[in-house]
Amino acid sequence: MKMKNWLAMTALAAVAGFSATTANARDLTVVSWGGTYQDAQREIYFKPFAEKAGKPLLDEAWNGGYGVLQAKVKAGAPNWDVVQVEAEELELGCGDGLFEYIDWDRLGGEDKFLESAVHDCGVGAIVWSTAIAYDADKLPDGGPASWSDFWDTEKFPGKRSLRKGPKYTLEFALLADGVDKDEIYDVLATPEGIDRAFAKLEEIRDDVVWWEAGAQPLQFLASGEVAMASAYNGRITGINRTEDRNFKVVWPGSIYAVDSWVILKDAENRDAGMDFIAFASEPENQKKLPEYVAYGLPNNEAAKMVSDAQKAELPTTEENLTDAIALDVDFWIDNSEALTERFNAWLAQ
Amino acid sequence: MSGTGGKGHLSAIALVAPLFLFIAVFFLWPLGTMMSQAVSDTAVLRILPQTAKVAASWDPETPPTAEMKDALAADLRAADDRQAVGDMTRRLNSAQPGFRTLMSRTTRALRKDDAPPLSEIDERWDDPRFWQAITGALSPTTDRYLLAAVDLERDVSGNIVAMPEEASANRDIMIRTFWIGALVTLACLAIGFPYAMLIASTEGWKRQLLLGAVLLPLWTSLLVRTAAWFIILQDNGLINAVITGLGISSEPLALIFNRTGVVIAMTHVLLPLMVLPIYSVLISIPGNLMPAAASLGANPLRAFVRVLLPLSLRGVASGSLLVFMTAIGYYITPALIGGAGDQMISSVIAFYATGSANWGMAGALGIVLLVVTLLLYAVYGRLSAAEERRS
Numbered sequence: 001m002k003m004k005n006w007l008a009m010t011a012l013a014a015v016a017g018f019s020a021t022t023a024n025a026r027d028l029t030v031v032s033w034g035g036t037y038q039d040a041q042r043e044i045y046f047k048p049f050a051e052k053a054g055k056p057l058l059d060e061a062w063n064g065g066y067g068v069l070q071a072k073v074k075a076g077a078p079n080w081d082v083v084q085v086e087a088e089e090l091e092l093g094c095g096d097g098l099f100e101y102i103d104w105d106r107l108g109g110e111d112k113f114l115e116s117a118v119h120d121c122g123v124g125a126i127v128w129s130t131a132i133a134y135d136a137d138k139l140p141d142g143g144p145a146s147w148s149d150f151w152d153t154e155k156f157p158g159k160r161s162l163r164k165g166p167k168y169t170l171e172f173a174l175l176a177d178g179v180d181k182d183e184i185y186d187v188l189a190t191p192e193g194i195d196r197a198f199a200k201l202e203e204i205r206d207d208v209v210w211w212e213a214g215a216q217p218l219q220f221l222a223s224g225e226v227a228m229a230s231a232y233n234g235r236i237t238g239i240n241r242t243e244d245r246n247f248k249v250v251w252p253g254s255i256y257a258v259d260s261w262v263i264l265k266d267a268e269n270r271d272a273g274m275d276f277i278a279f280a281s282e283p284e285n286q287k288k289l290p291e292y293v294a295y296g297l298p299n300n301e302a303a304k305m306v307s308d309a310q311k312a313e314l315p316t317t318e319e320n321l322t323d324a325i326a327l328d329v330d331f332w333i334d335n336s337e338a339l340t341e342r343f344n345a346w347l348a349q
Numbered sequence: 350m351s352g353t354g355g356k357g358h359l360s361a362i363a364l365v366a367p368l369f370l371f372i373a374v375f376f377l378w379p380l381g382t383m384m385s386q387a388v389s390d391t392a393v394l395r396i397l398p399q400t401a402k403v404a405a406s407w408d409p410e411t412p413p414t415a416e417m418k419d420a421l422a423a424d425l426r427a428a429d430d431r432q433a434v435g436d437m438t439r440r441l442n443s444a445q446p447g448f449r450t451l452m453s454r455t456t457r458a459l460r461k462d463d464a465p466p467l468s469e470i471d472e473r474w475d476d477p478r479f480w481q482a483i484t485g486a487l488s489p490t491t492d493r494y495l496l497a498a499v500d501l502e503r504d505v506s507g508n509i510v511a512m513p514e515e516a517s518a519n520r521d522i523m524i525r526t527f528w529i530g531a532l533v534t535l536a537c538l539a540i541g542f543p544y545a546m547l548i549a550s551t552e553g554w555k556r557q558l559l560l561g562a563v564l565l566p567l568w569t570s571l572l573v574r575t576a577a578w579f580i581i582l583q584d585n586g587l588i589n590a591v592i593t594g595l596g597i598s599s600e601p602l603a604l605i606f607n608r609t610g611v612v613i614a615m616t617h618v619l620l621p622l623m624v625l626p627i628y629s630v631l632i633s634i635p636g637n638l639m640p641a642a643a644s645l646g647a648n649p650l651r652a653f654v655r656v657l658l659p660l661s662l663r664g665v666a667s668g669s670l671l672v673f674m675t676a677i678g679y680y681i682t683p684a685l686i687g688g689a690g691d692q693m694i695s696s697v698i699a700f701y702a703t704g705s706a707n708w709g710m711a712g713a714l715g716i717v718l719l720v721v722t723l724l725l726y727a728v729y730g731r732l733s734a735a736e737e738r739r740s
Contacts (some may be wrong), residue, residue: 065703074432095453096435114667164689198515205689209606212684223583333449334442337705338516344697345518346690348525 001234020293027056030276031083035215036060036238038290045280052279053272063213066092069264073098080266081273084125084159088336090260092187094121100263100270106278113281114316116326117298122260123277126234126289127296129315129324130168133231133253135221136246144228147176147253149199153207158227161217161317164210164347166339167332168255171325173200175253194339198346210347220253221247234293237313249313252323256315258298290314373688387437387712390491393483397424404480409485409505413480418467421483440495443707444493445482447473452614481505494713499523519714520698526694527721529611529683530676534623536616537667537672541623545664546657548624549631561622566617575685578614582686606688614686619675631657657678666733674722694718 030046032038038061041173050057060080062068063214066089072078085093093099099121104110110118117124132150135141144150150160150172151220152226162169164217171184179187185232187193209226218239233254279285283302289295290306295314296304303316311317315324394401399420407417422579428434434456442448451473458470467474485493485503496502500520548559566574581587582604589601604610634657642652680695694714701711 048429066502067701067703067706070706092435092449092452095431095438095449097431105441128381164684208689210689216685224585225583285426330450335446337443337707338446340700341517344522344692345515347692348518348521 010089014201020102025042026079026268027058028053028272029058029060029079029081030273030278031060031062031080033084033214035235037234040289043292044234044285044288045276046128046284048161048262049276049279052228053275055272056278061089064089066177067095069098072095073265076266080264081267081269082276083262083264084259085122085262086259087257087327090119090122090262090334091329091333093262094119098265100265100267100273100276102263103274106274107281112300114298114300116258119260122262123281124258125257125261125280125300126283127256127298127314127316128259129233129249129251129256129296129320130163130230130255131233131236132250133221133247134228134241134250138227139198139225141247144250145252146250147172148178150228151176151204153204156227158207159220159225160204160207161209161211161220161226161229164212165228166343167327167336169201169343170194171255172230172253173197178225181253183325185331186333188331193325194342198342201346233313233315234295237257237294249322250321251315253321254315254324255294255327256321256324257327258334259331355727365395378533383708383712384716385712386708387494387710387716388492390440390486390493390709391489392433392440393486393668394489396428396434396437397421397483397487399424402643404484404487407484408476409481411485412475417480418474419589422459422464422467437722439531439706440486440709441479441482443705443710444485445479448479451479488678491709494709495716498713498717499585516600519694522692522694522697523717523721525691526677526718527725528671529608529615529691529693532608532612533615533619534669534673536612537620538669540616541668542622542627542665544620545627545631548628555619560628561721563621567621571618571681572683574618575614575616575682578610578617578682578686581685582610582613605680605686608687608691611683611687615676615679619683621671622675626668627661627664628656630661634660666729669725670729673725677718 010045020083032041038059043058044056046059053342062083064086069083069085069089070093074079090099102119102123104118108122113124114127132144132147136143139156144152144156150158152162162172170188174184174187174197175181177196179287193274209220210219213230214232214235217226217231220226221229221231222239222243222245233249234248239245240247261277261278267273281299283299283305286297286299286302287305288298288308289297290313294310294313294315295308296314306314312320314320379431397420400417403414403416403420407414425434434452438452441452451471455467455470455474458464464470472693473479493503496509496517497512497517500517501509502512504510544559544563548556548563551559583589584601584603584605586604588604592598593601604613636657638660639649639652642656643649647655678695679694680693680699683691684696698711698714698718701707701714
């Protein structure tokens with residue numbers, strides 16, 4: 001009997017102890033997009049912040065997906081605190097109450113940031129761009145200059161690679177079809193415009209290798225599997241530095257968007273999360289990012305501190321921005337599901 | 350006596366209880382929830398009770414009435430659970446693209462005290478299509494997800510019709526999924542059976558080595574294996590280097606971004622699931638049966654067909670079932686190695702679940718996949734039962 005009691009007591013104590021540690025000890029958890037980008041963030045944001053706060057900081061990686069965030073918040077007590085999200089997820093999640101509101105006073109006011117980086121629920125982390133990438137060593141006589149060139153398989157023989165999904169792909173198809181960059185989303189908003197984009201895609205259906213993860217298009221370029229690809233600008237310049245490649249970014253016709261930091265609703269460390277976001281938004285810390293990856297900085301002061309050599313690689317630089325297009329978030333939150341269905345059906349044909 | 354019997358009964362229950370609980374909590378309950386998601390449709394009704402009442406008498410072919418708009422504005426003002434409003438918006442946007450921006454603009458405008466009427470906030474509120482989406486979502490249960498999972502929908506008057514061809518291709522993708530599953534199963538069988546015979550015929554370290562070779566892929570991560578196949582199969586990869594080097598073909602063979610590559614990579618990954626069941630049946634077959642058949646005048650092929658194959662059929666059947674069931678759930682390998690025409694249904698389900706948070710659609714596709722699989726399983730059960738009776 002005594003033995004049994006003793007066992008029960010130990011078990012109880014163990015359970016209590018376990019739940020106590022799980023209740024108290026989850027460290028601030030920051031989630032970003034992995035790869036070399038997150039390695040850079042670890043050096044300039046995560047480690048210094050943990051040192052300053054005197055507490056550990058956990059970092060995890062994710063691959064996007066609104067359903068993931070929704071499931072975490074709906075389950076209650078999410079195990080992530082701060083997440084870097086894309087513009088659509090920010091808009092949807094803010095409307096659905098998945099995120100805490102941002103305390104802009106703690107960030108020094110909204111006017112310190114790019115306009116597109118300011119949101120009720122999020123603070124811009126980077127400005128990034130999707131653009132044509134090609135290997136200049138393999139195309140020494142000059143590479144593509146526009147999406148029309150991308151579609152021209154006679155002038156530039158070889159396969160192409162595009163991100164699997166309607167977002168970006170339809171815009172690029174319309175650009176290739178000669179639609180003016182300022183009218184892209186007006187055209188896409190009509191059924192005829194969507195038909196036109198799919199008809200243009202049909203032209204290169206057999207020449208496209210579709211990619212899903214951001215590292216893939218560069219791998220295809222490096223192995224010679226494709227002649228040109230759409231890719232994230234930071235990764236293109238990144239691979240030039242790490243693997244000594246000569247990949248080029250075609251800025252005209254590129255589409256840029258803002259990624260933002262958000263705090264999940266009712267997250268355990270939301271205060272520390274806000275501190276972290278403030279830390280990562282300070283110009284002194286943020287200005288270091290372009291040394292590692294070529295993404296634009298949402299903090300105006302930080303953007304001014306970047307050296308000229310690095311500036312040439314950023315999507316936010318004036319000359320790179322001239323013929324670029326801002327992603328229309330409203331269009332995609334309305335139409336993403338219907339167009340993805342149609343895109344999948346088109347692929348399956 | 351009866352006391353000990355009861356006790357035995359109780360302890361038997363106690364012993365089974367953990368298993369039973371495990372199955373109930375981790376298998377039946379989620380499955381049930383997922384399936385109910387596919388038919389439940391309360392998201393809109395919960396937020397718009399007044400609108401539901403007013404709109405009941407509305408003719409969907411006519412412009413929306415002023416009462417409906419007032420009721421909707423009142424409902425939206427009364428809603429205070431942002432996540433529930435989000436669920437409603439997601440449901441409506443999935444029926445009629447545009448509701449996302451429409452709802453956020455409307456709720457923002459209604460937060461002010463002197464909000465203008467709905468038509469002034471956004472002219473889309475005069476468009477009957479948006480109201481048709483609302484009235485189509487007011488019944489607490491729905492078959493729209495299940496219908497959409499097989500490319501059907503209801504038109505305005507409620508008849509079941511086929512979706513426009515360019516809108517959805519779930520049926521094609523579903524058929525393709527089963528087809529790829531069948532191809533991979535056949536390929537596994539063609540390689541796995543002789544290999545299992547080879548293992549069963551060896552002993553000692555040779556057997557361990559052969560077993561280890563087939564088990565090795567199970568111990569490496571799926572992603573690493575798939576990436577390795579990418580390197581091997583690509584145009585200037587290992588295989589094509591050998592082929593062009595030997596002069597068998599001057600052009601590299603297209604092994605990647607097509608069906609061939611998917612079947613090769615999936616066969617490699619799933620081979621152990623075929624080899625192990627066949628092997629375990631083969632080693633239980635007495636080794637003197639084949640020599641006995643030979644001594645009775647059967648040539649090796651005849652001995653194999655009449656003796657070894659029937660005896661090992663159970664292993665073949667369970668191996669095929671394991672491989673097939675696992676294969677139809679794949680999506681990383683087709684995504685990385687396959688081309689556009691090799692996408693399988695799991696990737697569509699994943700899009701709805703993690704991408705657009707449309708759990709109804711994800712659940713419905715899951716149900717269709719489950720039902721077809723159960724049907725196939727039933728066929729298999731009948732066939733193997735008949736086989737057993739015959740032998």
